[in-house]
Amino acid sequence: IAELTDVVGNLGYAFVDIQPKVERDREARTISLTYEINEGPKVFVERIDIEGNTRTLDKVIRREFRLVEGDAFNTAKLRRSRTRIQNLGFFRSVKIETEPGSQPDRTVIKVEVEEQSTGDLTFGAGFSTTAGVLGSVGIRERNLLGRGQDLRLNFTLSGEQSQIDLSFTEPYFLERNLAAGFDLFRIENDSNDQSFNLKRTGGSLRTGFNWQERVRQTFRYTLEDKEVTDVDANASLIVKDEVGRFIQSRLGHELKYDTRDNRFDPHTGFVLRLRNEVAGLGGDVRYFKSSFGGAYYQPVAEDWTASVRAEVGNIFGLGQDTRISDRYFIGGTDCRGFQFAGVGPRDGPTGDPLGAKNFYTAGSELSFPLGLPEEYDIRGRVFLDACSAWDLDKSNSSVLDENTPRVAGGIGVTWRSPFGPIVLDFGFPIVKEDFDETQVLNFSFGTQF
Missing domain, CATH: 2.40.160.50 (membrane protein fhac: a member of the omp85/tpsb transporter family)
Structure with missing residues (x-):
């Protein structure tokens, strides 16, 4: 029944009533199973309500939705939206429900999130x-x-290596589906177990975007200064x-x-x-x-x-x-x-x-x-x-x-x-x-x- 509900939901029917009817043939020892689908009217998204995001801005959640107000309802897109919001890593839980809207052909999507430490x-x-x-x-x-x-800052200290690197990423540069960021790093490898020391200093510029829903490509340009010294x-x-x-x-x-x-x-x-x-x-x-x-x-x-x-x-x-x-x-x-x-x-x-x-x-x-x-x-x-x-x-x-x-x-x-x-x-x-x-x-x- 759940799979049938998803299939009908992908066709734009947010509210369906599916009832299984069973007919038994005792002599033939068979059972005939018929699913009666009362699909109701096709519906459209009236609005999307978001609750629980006390720290995260609404737009951060909305831009992960594969549906917007006015779109025809689609169960697969709604499920994918929940996955994308969960994959942000900002929320402990993400719950999405649908409710009847102001008209029979309207539905309201309610999103309830529970924020976690980021x-x-x-x-x-x-x-x-x-x-x-x-x-x-x-x-x-x-x-x-x-x-x-x-925003990330890392330090690594050991007997062999010291490293510091700073990186920043804006996932929606200029409010577009285009990530942009930079990296700065300084690495010194000064090991007693190796016969040389290596120093690396440089930076990178990054950009990436979704080519298709599940296909993403990223480009990175790096300029780096390397120096090998103290060779035994x-x-x-x-x-x-x-x-x-x-x-x-x-x-x-x-x-x-x-x-x-x-x-x-x-x-x-x-x-x-x-x-x-x-x-x-x-x-x-x-x-x-x-x-x-x-x-x-x-x-x-x-x-x-x-x-x-x-x-x-x-x-x-x-x-x-x-x-x-x-x-x-x-x-x-x-x-x-x-x-x-x-x-x-x-x-x-x-x-x-x-x-x-x-x-x-x-x-x-x-x-x-x-x-x-x-x-x-x-x-x-x-x-x-x-x-x-x-x-x-x-x-x-x-x-x-x-x-x-x-x-x-x-x-x-x-x-x-x-x-x-x-x-x-x-x-x-x-x-x-x-x-x-x-x-x-x-x-x-x-x-x-």
Whole structure:
């Protein structure tokens, strides 16, 4: 009956009465089932009333609606509107109901939202078998002044790296369906475990828009100053060739197709992404970089969700060799059980990761409740990841480089506590190379304001 109501609702009938009629034939042992549909008149949206948004502006919610006053009623568009509002991440709950309007062919859409904290103060920590303890602090407001704007400031401090980055996004620039934003960053990698230091300073300009309802494309221009300094005397020749300062000017493009029911906590649907980037619009570096990946989510039981993901990528130089800082570094969240940059070509004597021209990652995960009271909101997961990264433009006898697959499995727990999400993961390598760098434990904690 619910599916029939949706179908009739898509034809513009907001109020229908569907009654099943059953006729039994005892001799033939059959049952005839007839649905009687009293559809009523086609209706149009008279108005949209919004309640509960004490902080968020009305226009932030209304611009997510696929229906406006005067449109013919459509159940699918109404359902999609609710999903879009929920995906903003500003509300704990979103309820949409229809009521009769002032005329038989009019309906009123009532929206009731319950706002939640949109500011995040996050603290991250991790343990690496090679880098030891890592820490990060971030502050973010995803609904600045109730306008839906996103402002983020992150700090990362560790024995190996310090980083600060600032970003701002206006999702509806000039009141149009056009997102615009910028990023500023400063990164210094000053590790005792590597034979060189890398400093990066730059900024980006971004814009994106929906090509179709579920297809979005984004363009990004980045100008960056990179400097490789303090190269050890016994460093590999590949690292020594990178010393110096250079300017990078690049243009990136992403095309995304997304059918997930919720982009923050998906249970059904899939997402596909194609990313391309070209450097050489001025500056000293020229290359073309491309990757393609996706993920699929499927409920397998009540509150149990299975998911699979995969991604492949390649980079090649345009008239020159690729640089370490532009190649792929695999490990960490995309291949749990291995340190970030723990998989891929590595200099044997120094242990420096050199980056790879080619990579792939894949993973499967099962998320499930732990049987605790629902109000605790604690979920567990088991996962199995696979990955590989390989190939350099220039190599020598000291380079360790294998394209064999690496595999790791593990378990994890997420607790959406009153103080913010707490994530704990344990990853255990099953198949690896002797020169890979592993990471068993990863922990993060965040609070909201």
